[in-house]
Amino acid sequence: MNRNKLLIVDDEEGILKVLSMSLRHEGYEVHTALNGKEALAVFEKEHPPVVLTDLKMPGMDGFQVLRRVKEIDPDAEVIVITGHGDMDSAIEALRFGASDFINKPVRDEALRIALDRAAEKLEMRGQLKAYTTDLEQMCQIATEEVRRKSEFQDKLITSSNDGIVATDEKGLIILFNPGAENIFGYSRREVVEQRSFSELYPEEVAEEFRSGFRRKRDKRGWGWKEVTILGKGGEPVPVRFSGALLYEGEQVIGSVGFFQDLREIRRLQRELVQSERLAAIGQTVARLAHYIKNILTGLQGGMYVVNIGLDKDDKDKLKAGWTMVQRNIGRVSDLVMDLLTYSKEREPEYRDCFPNDIVEDVCELMEVKAAQNKIALVRDLDPSISQVTMDPSAVHRCLLNLVSNAIDACLFDLSENKEWRVSVKTEREGDSMIRFEVTDNGAGMTSDVKKKLFSAFFSTKGGKGTGLGLLVTHKLVQENGGRIEVESEPGSGSTFTICLPYRRDAGDGIRRRARAEKTH
Amino acid sequence: MSKKILSVDDDPDIIVFVKTVLEENGYTPLIAKNGEAGLAMAKAEKPSLVILDVLMPKQSGIRMYRELKSDPELKHIPVIMLSGIAKRTFLRSQEALTEFGDEPVPEPSAYIEKPVDPRELAETIARFVK
Numbered sequence: 001m002n003r004n005k006l007l008i009v010d011d012e013e014g015i016l017k018v019l020s021m022s023l024r025h026e027g028y029e030v031h032t033a034l035n036g037k038e039a040l041a042v043f044e045k046e047h048p049p050v051v052l053t054d055l056k057m058p059g060m061d062g063f064q065v066l067r068r069v070k071e072i073d074p075d076a077e078v079i080v081i082t083g084h085g086d087m088d089s090a091i092e093a094l095r096f097g098a099s100d101f102i103n104k105p106v107r108d109e110a111l112r113i114a115l116d117r118a119a120e121k122l123e124m125r126g127q128l129k130a131y132t133t134d135l136e137q138m139c140q141i142a143t144e145e146v147r148r149k150s151e152f153q154d155k156l157i158t159s160s161n162d163g164i165v166a167t168d169e170k171g172l173i174i175l176f177n178p179g180a181e182n183i184f185g186y187s188r189r190e191v192v193e194q195r196s197f198s199e200l201y202p203e204e205v206a207e208e209f210r211s212g213f214r215r216k217r218d219k220r221g222w223g224w225k226e227v228t229i230l231g232k233g234g235e236p237v238p239v240r241f242s243g244a245l246l247y248e249g250e251q252v253i254g255s256v257g258f259f260q261d262l263r264e265i266r267r268l269q270r271e272l273v274q275s276e277r278l279a280a281i282g283q284t285v286a287r288l289a290h291y292i293k294n295i296l297t298g299l300q301g302g303m304y305v306v307n308i309g310l311d312k313d314d315k316d317k318l319k320a321g322w323t324m325v326q327r328n329i330g331r332v333s334d335l336v337m338d339l340l341t342y343s344k345e346r347e348p349e350y351r352d353c354f355p356n357d358i359v360e361d362v363c364e365l366m367e368v369k370a371a372q373n374k375i376a377l378v379r380d381l382d383p384s385i386s387q388v389t390m391d392p393s394a395v396h397r398c399l400l401n402l403v404s405n406a407i408d409a410c411l412f413d414l415s416e417n418k419e420w421r422v423s424v425k426t427e428r429e430g431d432s433m434i435r436f437e438v439t440d441n442g443a444g445m446t447s448d449v450k451k452k453l454f455s456a457f458f459s460t461k462g463g464k465g466t467g468l469g470l471l472v473t474h475k476l477v478q479e480n481g482g483r484i485e486v487e488s489e490p491g492s493g494s495t496f497t498i499c500l501p502y503r504r505d506a507g508d509g510i511r512r513r514a515r516a517e518k519t520h
Numbered sequence: 521m522s523k524k525i526l527s528v529d530d531d532p533d534i535i536v537f538v539k540t541v542l543e544e545n546g547y548t549p550l551i552a553k554n555g556e557a558g559l560a561m562a563k564a565e566k567p568s569l570v571i572l573d574v575l576m577p578k579q580s581g582i583r584m585y586r587e588l589k590s591d592p593e594l595k596h597i598p599v600i601m602l603s604g605i606a607k608r609t610f611l612r613s614q615e616a617l618t619e620f621g622d623e624p625v626p627e628p629s630a631y632i633e634k635p636v637d638p639r640e641l642a643e644t645i646a647r648f649v650k
Contacts, residue, residue: 297635301537320536
């Protein structure tokens with residue numbers, strides 16, 4: 001825009017001529033008009049930044065020109081020319097938006113000052129406009145940046161698999177992402193600015209937030225923990241939760257909660273347990289079948305030998321064959337008993353008994369097998385243990401299992417020229433427990449074997465073990481309210497310790513105690 | 521004089537059973553209850569055939585077999601493996617031992633899985649002891 005463009009409006013042609021000549025001489029591009037109507041036409045065509053107009057004109061007067069010009073371009077500088085001493089008109093014109101006035105007759109000096117001032121104003125306005133435009137542009141860039149960032153964050157929140165729920169400082173939910181919709185079952189609409197977190201969060205979590213809001217302490221958040229929330233339909237949904245209070249300075253302005261859906265993980269875990277259980281059942285069946293096949297072999301062998309004895313009328317053969325049959329029937333019955341003990345709840349049967357006698361009994365039973373394999377069977381019995389009330393058949397069964405295992409541990413020991421021994425020790429522990437220790441110096445166990453000791457159907461004895469012995473022992477000890485411990489070192493042997501409670505009088509106390517421990 | 525056959529087994533049932541089968545078929549049974557005793561008896565008695573249980577405590581049947589087959593005086597004695605484990609499993613264990621650096625040994629002459637049929641056992645023995 002040419003700042004030096006001028007429009008002069010006056011009904012006196014002489015004045016127009018003089019002024020325009022003088023101003024052109026000063027370098028202005030001067031347009032002229034003889035009346036208001038013409039002036040507006042020129043103004044619309046040329047858009048001069050400065051208009052110089054006489055106020056008193058026939059037809060459309062200077063005031064009207066001023067008003068119309070200002071309507072068309074509020075930035076236009078309009079200088080009015082007033083009659084000498086007509087201050088009222090000048091003030092009136094200023095009120096209508098004229099930027100200056102000069103008196104008639106127009107003096108060069110006054111005109112130049114007015115034009116200079118107008119130019120200055122125009123200049124300033126131009127600069128201001130430039131600043132404003134710059135500011136606007138910068139503001140727009142910043143806004144755009146903010147919008148992009150917020151959109152990015154929005155997308156982050158929206159596309160997060162985790163449920164994100166934010167509230168204001170009163171707990172009203174103001175953000176509820178699709179992840180949260182998926183977990184809680186509510187839609188964003190149903191929740192945002194409709195519900196408080198108290199309605200969605202489990203009580204323990206809600207309470208933490210509430211106390212966070214109340215206290216204004218510097219508690220900022222909570223680490224991950226597993227909680228169960230209730231979905232819209234009341235169904236429990238397992239989630240991992242963490243949360244934080246949002247601060248502006250010291251002031252709590254809201255909260256945010258993060259929820260990870262654990263349903264899928266839980267389902268997979270259940271499936272894993274299920275498939276492990278199936279695998280365990282498969283293994284169990286295979287192992288049992290194997291063991292039973294061994295017994296069957298013994299029975300068939302026995303039948304064969306008995307038949308030969310019958311054919312030949314050979315009493316020795318008959319005896320040998322019959323022993324085989326008996327032994328294998330014994331194995332079947334042991335297996336069935338073990339399986340029954342393992343598979344059903346059994347109430348301990350408390351009776352008066354002498355624990356040391358039970359140990360003697362067991363040792364006597366195992367003596368032959370030990371002696372045959374050159375294993376010393378040693379008893380170390382606490383003579384102060386007298387008659388007590390315990391479950392003698394459980395004690396007997398446990399010790400028989402442990403001693404038999406101890407002998408096997410010696411048999412399976414590959415060391416050369418070792419003097420194998422198995423010792424059974426009894427001892428009081430406090431005034432309510434008896435400790436039975438079975439120690440061998442046989443093969444010992446690796447930590448790997450030790451870990452699997454009490455798992456079902458685990459055996460290191462190949463086809464010769466059912467993998468039930470220790471399991472049954474463990475179960476009996478637990479049912480009796482006792483405990484079992486194992487120490488073992490590969491190559492140097494093992495010690496199995498069982499501690500069982502006893503009563504000197506009636507067995508009620510023990511029974512109660514055993515029950516109590518079972519329920520824990 | 522009837523041929524001597526050595527049975528090495530730790531299971532009393534198998535001992536009585538195999539002993540009876542051997543006697544019924546006209547052989548002289550020799551009995552050892554573990555690999556160590558078995559190897560000693562094989563050296564002393566030079567039996568015509570060895571019936572060996574794969575799984576035994578102390579010196580296992582597998583180890584006794586390898587020692588038998590690497591002893592120049594004993595390696596020609598035919599061996600029948602008797603076992604509760606499948607033949608395939610046994611052979612794989614042998615491959616594994618060989619891979620771990622043991623000298624490779626020939627497969628046993630025969631392999632009988634438990635339960636053992638007395639007629640099958642007798643016929644198998646007859647194939648190697650003429």
